[in-house]
Amino acid sequence: MEAVNRRHWISAFSAVSAAASGILAQAPKAQAGDFLVDVRGTIRRHGVQGRMTGAQAIVGALECMGTTSVFGIPGAQNNELWDAFKAANLSYLLVSHEFSCSVMADAAARVTGWPGVYSVIPGPGITNAMSGMGEALLDSVPIVGIVTDVDTRPDSPIGQVHSLPNVHILQTVNKAVFVAEHVSQLPGLVYQAFHTAISGEPGPVAVVVPYFMMTDAFDFDDAPPPLPAVPWDEGAYAQAMSLLANRKNRIGIYAGIGCQDSSGELTAVAELLQAPVATSVSGKGSIPESHPLSVGWGYGAYGTKTAERRFREVDVVLAVGVKYSEVSTANYAVPDHPCLIHVDANPNNIGRNVKTAVGVNADARVFLQRLLADGATVARQKDDKLMRTIAKERQADHAEYHSAQVREAVDPMLFLTELNAAIGPDAMAFIDVTAATHWAAESFVVAGPRRYFAPANNQSMGWAVPASIGAQFVQPGRLTTCVTGDGCFLMSGMELSTAARTGLPVKFFILDDGAYHYMQMLQEPVYRRTTATEIASINHGAFAAAMGLAYNEITHNSDIGAGILRALCTPGPVLTKICVSYDGRDIRWLSALRKKYLNGLERDDKVRMARRVVRRTIEIRKEND
Structure with a gap:
C-alpha cells in the first residue's frame, strides 16, 4: 500500500485513465515536513470484500478511502457504526456538541487536503451539525458525513424519534446527498461521496443510511473506482x-x-x-x-x-x-x-x-x-x-502593524503580529469571526499552505475552537493556536472539555472586550447607538479550571510577548484571556465595506439615513443595549 492524497490522484487522473491499482502504484510518497502531501491513511486496493454488516462495510469503505479519524457523538441510531469504528481500530473523537463534529471534519480536510469525516444521528444530530456543513459548503472544503436516518420504508410507523425530513434538511447545506436503499449499496455510496466531495469545486457530501441497514448482512465485493478526470478547457x-x-x-x-x-x-x-x-x-x-x-x-x-x-x-x-x-x-x-x-x-x-x-x-x-x-x-x-x-511597501505595512495604537488595553493588531512571530512558520493558526479577523488577514505572514484558517463565507461564530481541536487531533505533532472572541467563545466554549479530556495541547486565546464589538462597529456609524451587543462577563479563569485547562492572562501591551510565551511553554491545552480594546485602530476591510454600502444606496435612502444620523447625534443618547 502507498500513501496518497487528493492532489496526487488528480494529477494522475488528469494524465491517464487507468485502473485504481495502477494509479496508486504511480503515486509519490509524502516527504517528512511536507504538509502539502500529508496523508491521513492509506488506500486499500482490494476494497470491501466478504460477508459483513452494513456498519462494518461502511468502516471498510472509509478505510479504503484513506480515512483515519471520525468525529461525532454516538446515538441510538448509529451505535452499531461506532462499535464498528472501535472494532476496526478506526480512530474517533467524541465531541461535546454536533456543531463541532462537522467543523472538526472541515478542519481535518483543510490541514490535510483530504476529506474529513463525521458521523451523526438524524434529527438534532443533523440540525446541530448544519452550521459546520454550511461552512464547508461555502468555503469549498471536502467533508463526508455518515448520517443515519429513521426507518423510511412505506410501512414504517409514524412518530419515530428524530423523524424530521432529514434528507431534505441535508440537501440545503450539502453539495450532494446519497441515500442508501439497500445494504449492498453502502461501500459504493461511500466511494461516490468521496469522489463527489473532491471533484470540481470541493464541498460537503452526506451518505444517509437508515439505521436498520447497519445490522443487515451482505456478501460484499466492492473496490474503489478511479476518480473522475479534472475539468479542462x-x-x-x-x-x-x-x-x-x-x-x-x-x-x-x-x-x-x-x-x-x-x-x-x-x-x-x-x-x-x-x-x-x-x-x-x-x-x-x-x-x-x-x-x-x-x-x-x-x-x-x-x-x-x-x-x-x-x-x-x-x-x-x-x-x-x-x-x-x-x-x-x-x-x-x-x-x-x-x-x-x-x-x-x-x-x-x-x-x-x-x-x-x-x-x-x-x-x-x-x-x-x-x-x-x-x-x-x-x-x-x-x-x-x-x-x-x-x-519597501510591505515593510511600511508591518511597521504600522507593530505600532501600538491602543494603549488603555491590549492592542489586538499588536497581539496578532507578536503571536504570528512567536509560533513559527509551520504552526497552524485558526482565526474566529471577530473584529480582529481582518487585522489577522493583513498582519499574519503565512509561510506556506495549510497553516492559516478562518471561516470565510458562512462566518460561523465559534468555528475556530472546535476547528483547532480537530486539526490538532489529526496532526498532533504541530503547534496549534486558536484566536477567538469572547462572543464567539460563548458559542462553542464547552468544546474545551474535549481538548482537556484528550490532552490535545491547543493554545486558545480569547480577545475579551465584553461585547460583540464587530456588531458595534457596524451599528454605531449608521444608528448612532448599539443594540443587543453587550455580553455577560465570564470568569474565564474559573471556566478553565472547571474544564481542566491551564489559564493565562494578558492585560497590557507590555506583557504580550511574555504572555504568549507563557501559553506556548505550558504543556497541554491552555486558555489565555487577552483584555483588548478595539478603539483607536482602523479596519481597512470595514472602511471599504461602509464605502461600498453607502455608494450603493439610492439617493432617498442616503437622505433618510443622513437625517437619522444627524438627529441621533444631537439627541441625548440613551443607554446602549
Missing part, C-alpha cells in the same frame, strides 16, 4: 495564453483556496510572469508571504495597502481558484479591471461576481502546470524594481 486556455503572452500587459495574480495544493506551481508562475500575488483569506499561504512578489491578502481597499497599490498598475488579473465572495471582497468592493482571466474548477463561479475577459474551467494545479510547460511564450524579465517597491 483547451480553447479557453489558449485565449488566456494570448493575453499573458503580450509582454506589454502587466500581470497580477489573485489566488484563492483552489491554489492551496499548488503552492510550488503558483510561486513558479509568479516568478515566470514577474507578477505580484495577492490572495483571498482562504488562499493565504498559497504563496509564501515572505516571497518578494507576495503583496498580502486582497487587492482592493479592503486588503493590504501594498496589494491595493501594486494592483492599480496591473493590466491583466489572473484569478485562480477563487470566487470573489462577499466577505473576501468587503461586499464585492472589487476594483475595476482592464482585463481579468478567471480560472476555476466550478464553471458557475467564473465571471459571476466580476467582469471576466476569459473564463477557464480548469483545476488550478493543472492550469498552472500547463502554463509552466508553455512558459517560454509568456516569460518576463526579472523586475528588480517591482520587488524593491513591494519590499
Whole structure:
C-alpha cells in the first residue's frame, strides 16, 4: 500500500485513465515536513470484500478511502457504526456538541487536503451539525458525513424519534446527498461521496443510511473506482495564453483556496510572469508571504495597502481558484479591471461576481502546470524594481502593524503580529469571526499552505475552537493556536472539555472586550447607538479550571510577548484571556465595506439615513443595549 492524497490522484487522473491499482502504484510518497502531501491513511486496493454488516462495510469503505479519524457523538441510531469504528481500530473523537463534529471534519480536510469525516444521528444530530456543513459548503472544503436516518420504508410507523425530513434538511447545506436503499449499496455510496466531495469545486457530501441497514448482512465485493478526470478547457486556455503572452500587459495574480495544493506551481508562475500575488483569506499561504512578489491578502481597499497599490498598475488579473465572495471582497468592493482571466474548477463561479475577459474551467494545479510547460511564450524579465517597491511597501505595512495604537488595553493588531512571530512558520493558526479577523488577514505572514484558517463565507461564530481541536487531533505533532472572541467563545466554549479530556495541547486565546464589538462597529456609524451587543462577563479563569485547562492572562501591551510565551511553554491545552480594546485602530476591510454600502444606496435612502444620523447625534443618547 502507498500513501496518497487528493492532489496526487488528480494529477494522475488528469494524465491517464487507468485502473485504481495502477494509479496508486504511480503515486509519490509524502516527504517528512511536507504538509502539502500529508496523508491521513492509506488506500486499500482490494476494497470491501466478504460477508459483513452494513456498519462494518461502511468502516471498510472509509478505510479504503484513506480515512483515519471520525468525529461525532454516538446515538441510538448509529451505535452499531461506532462499535464498528472501535472494532476496526478506526480512530474517533467524541465531541461535546454536533456543531463541532462537522467543523472538526472541515478542519481535518483543510490541514490535510483530504476529506474529513463525521458521523451523526438524524434529527438534532443533523440540525446541530448544519452550521459546520454550511461552512464547508461555502468555503469549498471536502467533508463526508455518515448520517443515519429513521426507518423510511412505506410501512414504517409514524412518530419515530428524530423523524424530521432529514434528507431534505441535508440537501440545503450539502453539495450532494446519497441515500442508501439497500445494504449492498453502502461501500459504493461511500466511494461516490468521496469522489463527489473532491471533484470540481470541493464541498460537503452526506451518505444517509437508515439505521436498520447497519445490522443487515451482505456478501460484499466492492473496490474503489478511479476518480473522475479534472475539468479542462483547451480553447479557453489558449485565449488566456494570448493575453499573458503580450509582454506589454502587466500581470497580477489573485489566488484563492483552489491554489492551496499548488503552492510550488503558483510561486513558479509568479516568478515566470514577474507578477505580484495577492490572495483571498482562504488562499493565504498559497504563496509564501515572505516571497518578494507576495503583496498580502486582497487587492482592493479592503486588503493590504501594498496589494491595493501594486494592483492599480496591473493590466491583466489572473484569478485562480477563487470566487470573489462577499466577505473576501468587503461586499464585492472589487476594483475595476482592464482585463481579468478567471480560472476555476466550478464553471458557475467564473465571471459571476466580476467582469471576466476569459473564463477557464480548469483545476488550478493543472492550469498552472500547463502554463509552466508553455512558459517560454509568456516569460518576463526579472523586475528588480517591482520587488524593491513591494519590499519597501510591505515593510511600511508591518511597521504600522507593530505600532501600538491602543494603549488603555491590549492592542489586538499588536497581539496578532507578536503571536504570528512567536509560533513559527509551520504552526497552524485558526482565526474566529471577530473584529480582529481582518487585522489577522493583513498582519499574519503565512509561510506556506495549510497553516492559516478562518471561516470565510458562512462566518460561523465559534468555528475556530472546535476547528483547532480537530486539526490538532489529526496532526498532533504541530503547534496549534486558536484566536477567538469572547462572543464567539460563548458559542462553542464547552468544546474545551474535549481538548482537556484528550490532552490535545491547543493554545486558545480569547480577545475579551465584553461585547460583540464587530456588531458595534457596524451599528454605531449608521444608528448612532448599539443594540443587543453587550455580553455577560465570564470568569474565564474559573471556566478553565472547571474544564481542566491551564489559564493565562494578558492585560497590557507590555506583557504580550511574555504572555504568549507563557501559553506556548505550558504543556497541554491552555486558555489565555487577552483584555483588548478595539478603539483607536482602523479596519481597512470595514472602511471599504461602509464605502461600498453607502455608494450603493439610492439617493432617498442616503437622505433618510443622513437625517437619522444627524438627529441621533444631537439627541441625548440613551443607554446602549
